[in-house]
Amino acid sequence: MLFKQWRFLVIFAYIIGLNVFLAGKRPTNKCSSERDIYKTEDVENVLKRYSFRCIYEDGRYFRCFNCAHHIAFIVDSKEMIFDGTKLFLTRPVVKNPRQNRFSIAAVDVEKILKPLLEPEKIKKYLPNGGCIVIDAGHGGIAEGAKNSKLKLVEKFLTLNTARALQLALNKLGYRVFLTRDSDTDLSLEQRGQWANKLKAQLFVSLHYNAAESTQARGIETFTYTFASHPSTDRTKALVSDGLTETNNRFDIQNTYLAYCIQKSVTLRLGSIDRGVRRARFGVLRHIHCPAILIECGFLSNDDEARRIATNIYQEKLVSGIIEGIQRYLHNTIMRTAIIQPIRILKDFQNKKLSLPKRPLLKPHDTTNKQAF
Numbered sequence: 001m002l003f004k005q006w007r008f009l010v011i012f013a014y015i016i017g018l019n020v021f022l023a024g025k026r027p028t029n030k031c032s033s034e035r036d037i038y039k040t041e042d043v044e045n046v047l048k049r050y051s052f053r054c055i056y057e058d059g060r061y062f063r064c065f066n067c068a069h070h071i072a073f074i075v076d077s078k079e080m081i082f083d084g085t086k087l088f089l090t091r092p093v094v095k096n097p098r099q100n101r102f103s104i105a106a107v108d109v110e111k112i113l114k115p116l117l118e119p120e121k122i123k124k125y126l127p128n129g130g131c132i133v134i135d136a137g138h139g140g141i142a143e144g145a146k147n148s149k150l151k152l153v154e155k156f157l158t159l160n161t162a163r164a165l166q167l168a169l170n171k172l173g174y175r176v177f178l179t180r181d182s183d184t185d186l187s188l189e190q191r192g193q194w195a196n197k198l199k200a201q202l203f204v205s206l207h208y209n210a211a212e213s214t215q216a217r218g219i220e221t222f223t224y225t226f227a228s229h230p231s232t233d234r235t236k237a238l239v240s241d242g243l244t245e246t247n248n249r250f251d252i253q254n255t256y257l258a259y260c261i262q263k264s265v266t267l268r269l270g271s272i273d274r275g276v277r278r279a280r281f282g283v284l285r286h287i288h289c290p291a292i293l294i295e296c297g298f299l300s301n302d303d304e305a306r307r308i309a310t311n312i313y314q315e316k317l318v319s320g321i322i323e324g325i326q327r328y329l330h331n332t333i334m335r336t337a338i339i340q341p342i343r344i345l346k347d348f349q350n351k352k353l354s355l356p357k358r359p360l361l362k363p364h365d366t367t368n369k370q371a372f
C-alpha cells in the first residue's frame, strides 16, 4: 500500500515537473494571440466561396477572377490590385514552396478582402444626427508641405479643397462641417474631438504630399492601422502597436470607404495610384466613425504641383471624393443613413452637379487671382 502511494507520488511529481518544464516552451496568452496575428489562409480556398478561379502567371502574379471582380496578388509583396485599384495588405502573399498554393494573412481576409467582396454586409453605422466632417490638414503655423518655387503651401490648398468639397456636398443635401474654415492651427486631438462632438458619420482628412524624391507623384488614401498589425511602411508591428484604438471599431468600413475614394479620385484625375495604405495617424485615432486621410497629390513634384493648383484638378478631385463617398454609402448604409442626401445619386449620375469654382488661395495672396 505504501509502495503504491509512493509510486503514485512519483507519477504525480513527474506530471507537475513536466508541466513546469513545458511552461517555458508553451505559448503564453501573449504568444497565442501573436499566433492569431500571424494566422494565414489559403487564397484559393477563401476565394472559392465567391466562385473565383485563380491562375499563377509569370512567377510573379497570382490572378483570381469571377464574373464580377478581378484580383491580382503580387507574390511576395503586400500589393494587391482589386478591380484596377491598389491596396496594401498587412503582410505579403507568399507561395507555399512545396505546392502551387498561396497564403494570405487571415486579418487581410477579414478586414480587406471581405469588405471589398461583400460591401452589402458591412455593418450599418447610424448615430443620431450624423453628418460628414471634412478636415483641412494643417493651418496657422503648421504650414505642411510646400513648393516654394510655385508658391504653393499645403495648408491653403487643403482649406481650398475642403471648402469646395463642403459646397458640393451641401448641394447634394448632406450636412457637412469643416474642422477649420480659416488659417488656424488646430491640434490633431481638437480635430477629432470636433468630429466626435458633431456626431460625424464620416470623416475625411485632406492633405497634400511631399517626398525627398521629386519623382514621387500620385494619390494615397490612408486608414488607421489595424490593432497589433504593422502600418504599411513597416514589416513588423511595434510593441506599442498592440493597442486597440477607438477608430479600430471601424476597420472594415474604413477599408471600403478608402477603396471607394482612392478608386474614383485616381480615375477622375488620371493620377498614379499609390494605393490604400494604413498608418497610425493621430487625427484618425479617436474618431468615432469611418475615417480616412487622403494625400491629394505631391507638391514636391513640379508637374503635379502645377496641376494641383488648377481649378480643373480641384474640380476632378472634389468630384472624385464625392463619387467615392456616394459609392460607399450606396453600397453599404445609404438606404437608411441619416446623412442620406435629399437628392441622392441621380444628379451626380446625370452630371447635373456643377462643382463650385473657387480660385485657389495662395500664401500672402488673398486677392484670389489664379496663377495657373
Ligand SMILES: [Zn+2]
Residues within 6 Å of the ligand: 137, 138, 144, 145, 154, 207, 208
Ligand atoms: Zn499634410
